[in-house]
Amino acid sequence: MSRSMLYSFWSLFIAVHTWLFYEESLGLNGLIFSMVLVSFLTWYHQLQTQRKWWLGAGGHLISALAVFWHGDFTSSLMYYLSSLVVAGLMYSPKGSLPVLLLNGLLGSIGSALVASVPVLWADMRKSLAELPFVSGITSSKAYLYVAPATVSVLFYLLYYSANPDFFLDISFPDFELNFKLAGYVFMGVIITAPFFFPWGLAGLVEWDKDKVDALKRYKSKNKGSKALGLAYENLQGRAMFGMLNLLISIFLVFNMLQVFIPQMVRSHSNHSQQVHQGFETLMISIVIAILLMMYYFRGNQNFYSGRARLIRMAMVWILLNGLLALFTCYKNMLYVDLYGLTYKRIWVFIGIVLTAIGLLFTFYKIQNLKTNWYLLRRNAWTLYFVLALYGIADWDRVIVWYNVNFAEELDMAYVTSLGTTTLPYLTDRLADNDPRIEVYRKRIDEKVLSLQLTRSSWQSQTLDDVWLRQKLVR
Incomplete structure (x- = not known):
């Protein structure tokens, strides 16, 4: 793929990232962006046969689904962490999870962008040199035109001072820079850079490659008086x-x-x-x-x-x-x-x-x-997927449903302290005149009244938001 095509895709992803996430909370936007990103990276970097790529990308997509479903803190945190793993996989598709996470973190906080600056500068100079009105211009030729242009500008100012009506009106439309938007776009440039310009700690990656999974027998005698045979x-x-x-x-x-x-x-x-x-x-x-x-x-x-x-x-x-x-x-x-x-x-x-x-x-x-490295790597990937899958379930609703139906001693103070997704079930139990919950009717009604159910933008939409509006808005 040509460099110009690479920059076009990068610019497109920066624009999509800004469009989906600027002044928005995580929701449907996270799922859409992740699906597009994983599909593109699989095609662009030819990762179809890389097993660890599918492990990392699979965990990220699970986290993206959890964000679209609930949009809570736990799923959002795992979404960002899995994004770092995906970024790390760009540099070392066969790396261990801790190495991927570290490289992804360093790349996503600016290292990838800084490392790509020399390449970007060289490509920009090359592109400028190929423009028709720039190609062939050397420093000596540029100097040839500097003196005439400077003298012409000085004479224009002289004639303008003699006759103020001799004035070239160059007006520009009023424009006010949105620094908040510009800052967010720049943040998108930094975040997306490792997906297009992979960067990582080369020494760490090589060290990780040397730590193989299969044991090898070393034909050397154990030396040292303190070493046990x-x-x-x-x-x-x-x-x-x-x-x-x-x-x-x-x-x-x-x-x-x-x-x-x-x-x-x-x-x-x-x-x-x-x-x-x-x-x-x-x-x-x-x-x-x-x-x-x-x-x-x-x-x-x-x-x-x-x-x-x-x-x-x-x-x-x-x-x-x-x-x-x-x-x-x-x-x-x-x-x-x-x-x-x-x-x-x-x-x-x-x-x-x-x-x-x-x-x-x-x-x-x-x-x-x-080897021991085999054990550490397998356990790390296990923890990664367990945390990703943990975000799928709405544990607040699971806790309330189980405790109300099966617990011998119901702690309603704890139940009513849980999230808003428990309110539809609690209001249904109030409608059934459950005596254990009736005492807390006022607190539950206050939580329902204080709940913000205004329709959010489609980017921030979650399945929980839709479900709550259907259940609580009459």
């Missing part, structure tokens, strides 16, 4: 996992007995504190478990002939941590049944899912001789 390190690992397996087994049995024999509970912490403390313990345990796996299954230890027993003990450790995750999930479910859902309890479930996936990747790494 493979046999001693293997023995140490077996002792470590043996002790940890015994300890976590006792811990699991003790916790299960406390569930079925309440008299064994001696601490004064309530159910909520027990669940959250248990979740924190689970997180710490899983992180330590994965770090231990990464340490004892690194390098040539994976090719040691006596590694089979260490693998079995590590698998037991993974299994027991999985059981701890299930038990924490069960305790959280008991708490939800009693007091209902909250955002903290939802994130306990999400955290348990993430830890389970992390343990599965750890199991796969050990069985298939993968």
Whole structure:
């Protein structure tokens, strides 16, 4: 593609970005811009066969859909973060997610534009030189015309002073520069630059490429008086996992007995504190478990002939941590049944899912001789998609619906503090004369009256806005 065509597309995207987002909030505009951008970049940079491109672009499109659906803070934040990933993919389509995010951030705050200035300047000079009235003009030829033009202007001023009617009226229409719009256009120039002029930290990208997923055996002897040999390190690992397996087994049995024999509970912490403390313990345990796996299954230890027993003990450790995750999930479910859902309890479930996936990747790494970088990369992409999918759901409505219908103790103060999308369901329950909600009728009515349901521009339109107008505007 010619440079002039590249600049034409860039200018078009700057104009579209300004048209869609200037003085607008995120909504339909985000989805439209992202769909056009992903389609164009896939075609322009020939990314159809790049697997990580589809991972990054897929997460971005999911976030764009969440923005069009809800337009809330969480989905908007993920939309911007995934945009940085897409920008980073322009420079290194096979990079790891943290590298993509960093390069995308640096490119989107001006680095890509600054790096492209020499190219832009060279292209501009070349284009000017090709113009008919400019081509062939050298500095000596330009000087040839400077003196006559200067003298002519001086004589014009002399004649004008002699006769004021001899005046060349050059008037321009009144024009006032909109600095706010100009600033936003310039911001669009900066934001879109990395999509057309990819930029990144070359050294970081090369370092990332060198960190392969598959393990290789190194034919070098372990040197250093302080370094453990493979046999001693293997023995140490077996002792470590043996002790940890015994300890976590006792811990699991003790916790299960406390569930079925309440008299064994001696601490004064309530159910909520027990669940959250248990979740924190689970997180710490899983992180330590994965770090231990990464340490004892690194390098040539994976090719040691006596590694089979260490693998079995590590698998037991993974299994027991999985059981701890299930038990924490069960305790959280008991708490939800009693007091209902909250955002903290939802994130306990999400955290348990993430830890389970992390343990599965750890199991796969050990069985298939993968590096620690493989584990970190897979977990990073998992977190990326979980956060993108998290924005799709309207958790306020989920919480209210579940708590009103299933919670044994309904915390209406918490329910009425949630977002505006819960109001249609609450007003329906008021119409059904639900005695638990009737006490809060005044607060709910005030929230409905204070709700701004004026029709926003089509760029900022969200599905939630449309739905609320249909439900609440009579």
